[in-house]
Amino acid sequence: MKISDLLTYKRGKNLFLPAHGRGFALPTDLRRLLRKRPGIWDLPELLDIGGPLCSIGAIAVSQDESAKVFGADHCWYGVNGATGLLQASLLAIAKPGEAILMPRNAHRSLIQACVLGDIVPVLFDIPYLSDRGHAYPPDIDWLNKVLKLTSSCKLDITAAVLINPTYHGYSSELSILIKRLHKQGLKVLVDEAHGTYFASDIDKGLPVSALKAGADLVVNSLHKSAQGIVQTAVLWSQGQLVDPSVISRCLGLLQTTSPSSLLLASCELALKELTSRSGKRNLSSQIDDARDVFLRLKNLGLPLLKNDDPLRLVLHSSYHGICGFDADKWFIKHGIIGELPEPGTLTFCLGFNPLKGLAHAMKKCWYKLLLDNTSPKTYPPFPGPNFPLLSHPSMSCSLAYRSNSNLVMLNEAEGLVSADLVCPYPPGIPVLIPGELLDQQRINWMLGQHKFWPNQIPLQVRVVS
Template sequence: MDRINQHTAPVYEAMLELRKRRMVPFDVPGHKRGRGNPELLDFLGEKCVGVDVNSMKMLDNLSHPISVIREAEELTADAFGAQHAFFMVNGTTSAVQAMVLATVRAGDEILLPRNVHKSVINALVLCGGIPVYVPVRVNHQIGIATGMALSDVEKAIREHPHAKAIFVNNPTYYGIASDLAGIVRVAHAAGMKVLVDEAHGTHLYFGKNLPISGMAAGGDLAAVSMHKSGGSLTQSSILLCGEGVDAEYVQQIINLTQTTSASYLLISSLDLSRRNLALHGAEAFEKVSSMAEYARAEINEIGGFYAYGRELIDGDSVYDFDVTKLSVFTQGIGMTGIEVYDMLRDEYDIQIEFGDIGNILAYISIGDRIRDIERLVGALEDIAGRFAKDKRELYCGEFIAPELVMSPKEAFYAKGERLPLKDTVGRISGEMLMCYPPGIPILTPGERITEEILTYIEYAREKGCSLQGTQDPECRELRILTET
């Protein structure tokens, strides 16, 4: 099959044409090309504010695309090897939720690893689906959750044959990939859909020697964060459909929650980024992989730090590894990831993606330069030399999988009361609590609270992790279900 000509960018070209026409605006947005908000115009510039426009005939409509947006989505589907692609302007959160809402209804089971993003649980709150957690194994050397072993997936399918779908992280935040093709094979044989979270996997569609992408593996739906490694503006994403997916129904699901005032800044950035990746992605991500591997080798020469890579692959729960992810275990110098994260920002003016109890992640993508990599390596070497502490037993985060007592939807809407965390042991949570980033829940609505969970929460707080999700902004109180 001949590929579509990827050199065009229909939405971007339509916006250039709009700019030439110098049209007088009597529509929204009310700033009228920035004239009504001079400070905004000065801050962002006329080129940006001047194309912050509303849907109009020549620019198409994201909720019901029939011209340039439709063409741009067709180009995107072709570039990513999908049957259909949707532009998403509410972030990958909305793409993940659309996947779940299009597949799971009230009372339906969905198989998923515990280390899913909070958007998955929030989708289950909306639709009434029941999460069935596939065991997530832990690498105790570095204290992170890995992927789903195929044998564990097969066991979960046997025990829950009526589940509608299985949800897969591809890859995890740390770069761990499960056997996605194998999961697709066994799930489809059982009549289940495969939903793939590729918030950190845009490059898998274009780079070489990387884990297989969701569409190449035969997945049914994939949520892809173009803004993370693909180069588009923050909050822009795409949702991909595989063979046999009813794209018209998926569009209806998207329109339940996605804004009707879609930003053309975001839409055009998706259009341009797709073109850039289609034409230059292979070359760009080869460079990204090379920079990450260089950084990994240099960091491992420092001592104390461990920048892990493909040596973690075991063909099981670590089926593959995304080498573009520069994940570094920090406890070898007696410091938590969050402590190193804060120090890099405050002392060295280096902003990395996140730090958790045991690790940091430096996100490397198409905009990075080798001199930036060298600055990061130099800062870590300095930290190890100046601030390393005596090694001690630090909490390494055995992955906690709480008991699910009721569905997230039932618990979220049930009557409850707020209690101090210390008084909640044995009770059922009515809300979510997580460290962010990466946004993986410690507790979700409907789960039983244990002493182990509270110990982990307080340790994370002590080490500077950002606790979020509860009604209480300080996360010192938790809404728990009223006992009857």
């Protein structure tokens, strides 16, 4: 079948990303635009339109306006997802040879930026919830312990990255963490790919947005947590710690010279939707509906996990002895397509889709699965990775990635240096990064993880020759 034929294929209930739910929740003005003659909107950087790095033109004006409305000093729209903007941000906050503190659940794009810019990722471990196999954001006590260790690591750490919220919708008290990192003299970049809509500021129960919490740089994925088309994203900056002209120059290193005008219009409209009166009204009722779905399903006995993002529904299938991948296959077979299957859970992204009938359909599907299930009653706790609280690669990521390399069996790799990322996707969180030394403990853990993710965590690793 041709790609183009697959695009319009009916797929059941779309509880995966992008969050506009296959067009149901695209902003009205974008739908209007897409109804015009196909292709009329596909324009290059014409003088009156410009681009994200031009100082004149409609895009420059729109970015300035968005910055004003969202309370930032500067704003850049992106057409290569949060990935492209995170990478440019990282290059902007550290020079080659400098180090950046980041949590172990950093998205792979951040590690790739370290490879590109010869930046040292100083990785801190984070809490691990072994009943479900999820990483959890650190609190201030945890961060204090990490910062105590950084003084002995003798690297020139210039900045820190926080991931908030996580893919599963867990969030920490961001303002306190950012204040503490600033006190340590570090610039702070927050990867808020999954939390764009928190900035709408419409609901006291939502986590505070990273901009409001005082981050210097914030990256949002507009297709993951707002109503943008796939690949749309936005980067915000505020304060004096990061020079906006350096950010622009770093964006210029990675950005296409032909950004899609349709995607840029989608960036603008997705942000407008979060602040317009009608957009806020719709969002508010979506959040209410999502909370209602959660409560109804919970009362009906579905093992849903508590989190901080009402638009992410996390089914703890392993609580009933069912692996998240098997649950995913079952739900797909019954017309409900989730976003993130993992060994212990299946995460659904409710997005901005109408949720009518969802609770009933999910309940029916889950109880059929329970009847069909022959696996033992519950899973043993998921083994945590046992990473040290603070560590960094033994060789430069950049050098390791570009070195001559060869594939070896994982169980024969003790003492060798990884030349590549090993990273299940989704969620895109590496279990091994270039330059890291493979010790027996890591190998054992990865062999255990291979049993859960056989197609994504291979039994061979690429190591520096």
